[in-house]
Amino acid sequence: MTNWTVILSIAKTHLLTKVRQTSIAALGVTFGIGSYITLVCFMTGLNTMLDNLILNQTPHIHIYNEIEPSLDQPIDLFSGLKSNFNIVHSIKPKLSQKKIHNALPIISFLEEKNIVRGALPQVKTQIFYMAGSIELGGNLTGINPLDETRLFNMDDYIVEGSAEELQNTDNSILLGIGIAKKMSLKVGDRVQISPINGGVFPLKIVGFYQSGIADLDAIQSFTSIRTVQRVLGETNNYITDINVKLFDIEDAIPLSKNIEKQFNLKAIDIKTANAQFETGTTIRNLITYAVSITLLIVAGFGIYNILNMLIYEKMNDIAILKATGFSGKDVQLIFMSQAIIIGFAGGVLGLLIGFGLASLIETIPFKTEALPTVETYPINMNPLFFVIGFSFAMLSTFLAGYLPAKKAKKIDPVKIIRGQ
Numbered sequence: 001m002t003n004w005t006v007i008l009s010i011a012k013t014h015l016l017t018k019v020r021q022t023s024i025a026a027l028g029v030t031f032g033i034g035s036y037i038t039l040v041c042f043m044t045g046l047n048t049m050l051d052n053l054i055l056n057q058t059p060h061i062h063i064y065n066e067i068e069p070s071l072d073q074p075i076d077l078f079s080g081l082k083s084n085f086n087i088v089h090s091i092k093p094k095l096s097q098k099k100i101h102n103a104l105p106i107i108s109f110l111e112e113k114n115i116v117r118g119a120l121p122q123v124k125t126q127i128f129y130m131a132g133s134i135e136l137g138g139n140l141t142g143i144n145p146l147d148e149t150r151l152f153n154m155d156d157y158i159v160e161g162s163a164e165e166l167q168n169t170d171n172s173i174l175l176g177i178g179i180a181k182k183m184s185l186k187v188g189d190r191v192q193i194s195p196i197n198g199g200v201f202p203l204k205i206v207g208f209y210q211s212g213i214a215d216l217d218a219i220q221s222f223t224s225i226r227t228v229q230r231v232l233g234e235t236n237n238y239i240t241d242i243n244v245k246l247f248d249i250e251d252a253i254p255l256s257k258n259i260e261k262q263f264n265l266k267a268i269d270i271k272t273a274n275a276q277f278e279t280g281t282t283i284r285n286l287i288t289y290a291v292s293i294t295l296l297i298v299a300g301f302g303i304y305n306i307l308n309m310l311i312y313e314k315m316n317d318i319a320i321l322k323a324t325g326f327s328g329k330d331v332q333l334i335f336m337s338q339a340i341i342i343g344f345a346g347g348v349l350g351l352l353i354g355f356g357l358a359s360l361i362e363t364i365p366f367k368t369e370a371l372p373t374v375e376t377y378p379i380n381m382n383p384l385f386f387v388i389g390f391s392f393a394m395l396s397t398f399l400a401g402y403l404p405a406k407k408a409k410k411i412d413p414v415k416i417i418r419g420q
Helices: 002-019 019-055 105-111 146-153 163-168 177-183 225-232 249-263 276-314 313-325 328-362 383-409 412-420
Strands: 060-066 117-131 136-142 158-161 172-176 190-195 202-208 219-225 240-246 266-269
Touching: 002 019, 002 328, 002 412, 019 276, 019 328, 019 383, 060 249, 105 117, 117 146, 117 177, 117 225, 136 146, 136 177, 136 202, 136 225, 146 240, 158 163, 163 172, 163 202, 163 219, 172 177, 172 190, 177 202, 177 266, 202 219, 202 225, 219 225, 240 249, 240 266, 249 266, 276 383, 328 383
Parallel strands: 136 219, 172 202
Antiparallel strands: 060 240, 060 266, 117 136, 117 190, 117 240, 158 202, 172 219, 190 202
């Protein structure tokens, strides 16, 4: 039966007699784990921030009426020319309305599905912002402000004012920050807008919107759905777009295909709309984890080298242990214990250092006009990263100690003693 008290006592003595080597081995693990925690928390936090910049504002499924050419041209419908090869040039888009027919029943139908978190109506139109004799082109979107805040985090992009004010104030507008700067407007002012079908409508500015995308902020503004319907002279069932938010983004593709087939509408899923962005995110994450794992592997090799040298220096001790009755397995356990102790001490210290550095980075000011609501560098303190870091520390030290310990197990004490 293995006497763990004696084995651990000998392992402790070996470690304390070579404090410098023990410290270097432990510090190798410490800095490897500390660097891993700091890097992965910072990089994943940064990636999440960049993802949210786009994805928070993008519905999982966007439903609208697509303006496109008719697939069936009149010449194709003439039976007398069916056997001919017909070529039609300069095909014009078919006459179609922007309004979604039966939009409100469609929204109710979608919200009854257990995979749908919410389906929000919108009314989009092109307008001109009137600044004296100058007309600036732009887009006005009618929304339900509180629902947009609940599902699409709209509050994160309102730099002045609030969604509640937009909801509660009649004939109000949430103006894009780019337009406001061009026209030197402030909250409380009135801005005149004109839809493309004519007329001028004054709206009260209750806040400014900044998405972080300069080209969008220079044209985009928001108001309530009923205000846009009044501006366009339309009824309260006039809806041009439906934005769907799901519980699981993976359901977006199959549901969008079903919507197109069932309602004869265009339904764009988030993965199709942001294919290039998703590719960039995948590559950034791949680089982050590759560098992090490399740091841990380098630390493991450092432990292996130190324990290997320690065994060569302890040849006489190993011979004496075996000569006094210790088995090869006992000797192996002694050196394995040393590796585990180094890994445990270095791993715990590495977690503390990584947590401290990540917390420090999180307090560093980070100001940019592209991200108005971000005040410090983003950090993702996911507990899983700490579990992975400590587990890898223990695994790497175990493997790093196993090979030298196995070599110590096979040492013949007679040869060592004769060599003396």
